[in-house]
Amino acid sequence: MQLIVDGVSWVLLTAGGAFVLIGGIGVVRMPSFYTRMHAMSLTDTMGAVLVLFGIMLQAGFTLAALKLVAILLFLLFTGPTAANALASSALLSGLRPGTDGKIAATDKPA
């Protein structure tokens, strides 16, 4: 039983780590602001969630697992909100998607 739990948590942690790594590479390699944000969201969602589930399996039914659930809920609320705030403020300040990161000087945002 313990072996199965350890195995599943190993898979989850490794997959989560892979998602964080892919997200990190994406932030460096992607061409424009919005595509970089897209890569970053991978770290926030899949990466963090999988890693937290992996640690939860290691913690078992303890108070620590409950705290991890609280952290997970908090991340799921705040992560997308921060991404939304970032993207919408970029849009408001005039950075149009698909312009290779250049600020469109001529056409103001609607």
Next chain:
Amino acid sequence: MIETLFSVFILTLLVVTAVAIVQTRSLFVAAMLAGIFSLMIATVFFLLDAADVALTEAAVGAGISTVLFLAALALTTDEERVKTQRRSLALVVVAAATAVLIYATFDKPEFGAADAPAQQHVASWYIAQTAADIQIPNIVTAVLGAYRAYDTLGEVMVVLTAAIGVAFVLSARRVQLPAEEEPKLDGTGLRHFLIPRVVGRLVIPFILVFGLYVQFHGEYGPGGAFQAGAIIAAAFILFALLEGEERAIAALPLRALLFMGAGGAVLFGATGVVGMVLGGNFLEYANFFADRATSHQIGILVIEAGVGLTVTGALLAIFHAFAARGRRE
């Protein structure tokens, strides 16, 4: 082993971040990097089992200071002015100081050595006495609140003085604006901010509860009034950012902030004077009640309340001073 590896990794990143902070010309980027630096050094503190310091660093360094940096940048510019003076003298001074510091590290005791002077001096006495005198598990709180309460009073005064200084420099008098000028965002802007506002309203009560937990649980777990004050102030700053400064001031007026800032320090000092009236030294709690341990616990609780009030009031007063200044121009 893995902990050492992780520490070395984080410390390397710290050096990289520090160099990047010096290198970058954009002050906005520098402020963000400073926040990242604080978060990483908080991790190092946590690895060293200094949970109290880690919590302070994360709350104050990564949280409040970043907000205050950004508030200051909003008043000035976010580009560093490039100086073209020769810097050879500065380089020599810095190189010499670095060499001296590195040389000094050779004399330092081994990491975690039991015969290090830091462990030989009063630390062992605190560890032995806390269980008998105060009967609380968190020795850090015992040292801050009871044995070294005089130092803590000094720290509270520093925080209060900083708030007064900022208030004087920025002259945080509230400027009356007509009601229709309040929303600065043009028409479509508010629509974009609906999601942060809704989630913010959802999160702020939890931040406040967590702040109170850190405040009153400091005797049993990591935490204490300085961290709690910063966390509670962060909740109010978040409210001010989302709902507008007017509503934040309406919820907690500037006058109340001043009373909190000064009142907390007065509460702290008055606790010390009560100790003198009851026949002890300044800030000696032993005579408050019949039971020695209870006296210490109540004394710590009261002065922690004072510290929390002062830190919250001072940080919010500083924030509002910046915000009011930005609105006037």
